[in-house]
Amino acid sequence: MSHTDLPNGSHEPLLLEMRAITKRFPGVLALNEVNFDVRRGEVHALVGENGAGKSTLMKILSGVYIRDSGDVIFKGQHVNFTTPRQAQVAGITTIYQELNQVAQMSVTENIFLGSEIERGVLVDWPQMHRQARALLAKLHLDIDPRLPLSSLGVGQQQMVEVAKALHHRSDLIIMDEPTSALSVREIEDLFAIIRELKAQGVSIVYISHHLDEAFEITDRITVLRDGRHITTQPTGALNVDSLIRYMVGRDVSEQFPKEVVPRGPEVLRVENLTQGDRLRNISFTAYAGEVLGIAGLVGAGRTELMRAIFGADPIDSGRFYVDGRPVTIHSPRDAIRHGIGLLTEDRKQQGLVLKMTTRENITMSVLPRLTRGLLTSRRREAALAQRFIDNLAIKTPSQNQLVINLSGGTQQKVVLSKWMATEPRVLIFDEPTRGIDVGAKVEIYKLMNQLARQGVAILMVSSELPEIMGMSDRIMVIREGEVTGFINRADYPDTQALQEKIMEYATGSNKIVPETA
């Protein structure tokens, strides 16, 4: 338990105290007398489902929103930030999920953006580079500050953001979903830096959907639900089940309601698929009713493989068979014609047209089927959309609601409806539950079960090992563009052993093995 690492744990003085914070938006009470405090040198997790009020509370703290009532006491003084700038000057920095950086500019320029050091009217580059290097060294980072930010990986870009926070001498750093784009190794680096910051007396508010991370890195956990403070407890006093119960307000019987369906005939076979250095000689088979989990580190080529199968990116060589018959796939249209669908990892950027309605998004891939003569049938279209809204319990006030206004879980159901409407033989889920509530996750898993029962072959890419282990019948592990192993879930009743096996294949301590089918 990491909280015992703290030199003098819970006796540290309070750095921040937020008392009875209330914030009302028209029609909703976003925060209802919420209390929250942070000690010096503490890592404090703030968890809750989407809409619980985590972001609103932190935006009030950082001066983005103004509270209706309540007190904020920071470093012993009542404060009243009205702009993010004021909060930053006072020592509070937020590192957002989507980094606010200028990719074309150098690391130094990004760190000093808005606070450039000048000599006369000229920018003092040597001085700024020297300071930037010192800040990075503090974080044990060996990055040349003159490099453009775009030449760094996402993980390192985030570290630069941390360096920027140090430059502003922040006492409190708010990290909003900091690991959502990071690989396993980068997450470890980030945790090392968080521990380093803690040792230097910096406090961190850690917002994350990944509960395992909260357990690994934080000292205390505060749960919000429906804009209310539910509990604050030392991390060691909680476990995943009790935490989820606090978050959801009821028992979630099973995190992964996996149903094993008898495996049907072969549906998709991929042979010797190669795409430059990214994908090398990949072969596998997916069967009806099976969930084939696809594991691997970030950058291993999982998403690339899925896009190649879906025809979204060209391949150099390889053969595809659907139901045993060879097929050619040069475009997503070809893939869809052969019964393959893809739920992309990034719903908003690639899966949905946010400014179009729920109905229009659901029917996007099947309009030709709804067209009679030259015109589409509005009646048939509405009926189709309504069927999915009912069957999948899509929470939308009407078919005409723009999907931009729906929650993440609901949006994912809209994307899923779009693909179910094409009556697919193979459905690829790339990070199916990223950024989705615990409750909505379970619903997505149940829909996966339903599809499997109907004989659909499911390929599921996920960076979350619990998800891979909890929902897959079989797991294919990819490393640096090559398949390094297949694992039958049933062969490993012990989760720990299974996890170790996956990591062994993923990190490359094993040779290529033949497919276990």
Add this chain to the structure above:
Amino acid sequence: MSDTAAVNVPPRAANRTGNLVRRVLVAMGPLIVLLVMVIFLWITAPAFRSPTSLMLIGLEAAAIGIVAAGQTFVILTGGIDLSVEAMVSFSGVVAAILIAGTSEAGGQIAHGIPAAAAILIALSAGAGVGLFQGLIITAFNMNPFIVTLGFRSILLGVSLVWTRGAGINIQKDSLLSFLTASFEVGSLKVPMPLVIAIIIYAIVWVILRHTKFGRYTYAIGGNETAAKLSGINVNLTKIFIYGISGLLASISGVLVMGRLQSGAYQNGTNMTLISVAAVVIGGTALSGGTGGIWGTLVGVFIIRVVDAGLVYLNVPSNAKEIVIGAIIVLAVGLDVIRRGEVKWLRFGRRAGT
């Protein structure tokens, strides 16, 4: 958790009154502006409401309106077609040369082919060049701004070379006379081009609202990646869209040429900017994905009524350019404000905070 999903209301949606004002502005704003202008001119400038004056406004609106209909398609996909004014000139020149049977200016010769055939060839040429632009834009992933700007020069250049810079005069046959005539409805004179324009707008509306092609147009503008990954043939759709823009600009070009009885490289002057302005004034976002065809029609009439109104209010014709320019800047400004991107103009959204 649907009941809690609404709790995290982003600041943009926070002020409902502001939203309502903005929604009304988006939906009805341009139409209200148009009505106010018409009523104002109706009362203050008797000459404005004469049948001839109204007929001329209709005629001008038809010419630019048909071009703007094509421009609407293109802008809905997030593109732009800067070649339309050259296309208007080009198609007129092609039709005029074929009808006159000569590329010598001032001939007034009627030895060419029948107008019907000439028009068909001119429209095919326009649509063909449009399709070709779409092909280049999609096949080489080139910026439509650059490609259509290039074709603007090419088409103007061809028109200039073929006519040696002069207008090719023609005589109207019965078809051309019919297409450019006006007929009387009560005390009003309704120009045939306006009727054609209205028919085109109705067809475009059906395409945009009730065909898969129209849906794809919006989807491409809203999120091209998602459209592609949904199995939509994005490239083919875009090629057709530039073809449609070329075809509609050519129809306008033939009508303008028929009315002037002259095919000249100046026939389409200014139409690109005005068509873009009309589309944007009408509520179609320059970034694509939202908007519609009726807004464009309102935008066209706003520009035409302003243009005519300036005459009746005795504004010197030399100063008209200034006003047109101001309208274009205003239109783009409106586009930005409507999308809520101007912080200090968010209709009091932050009031009280």
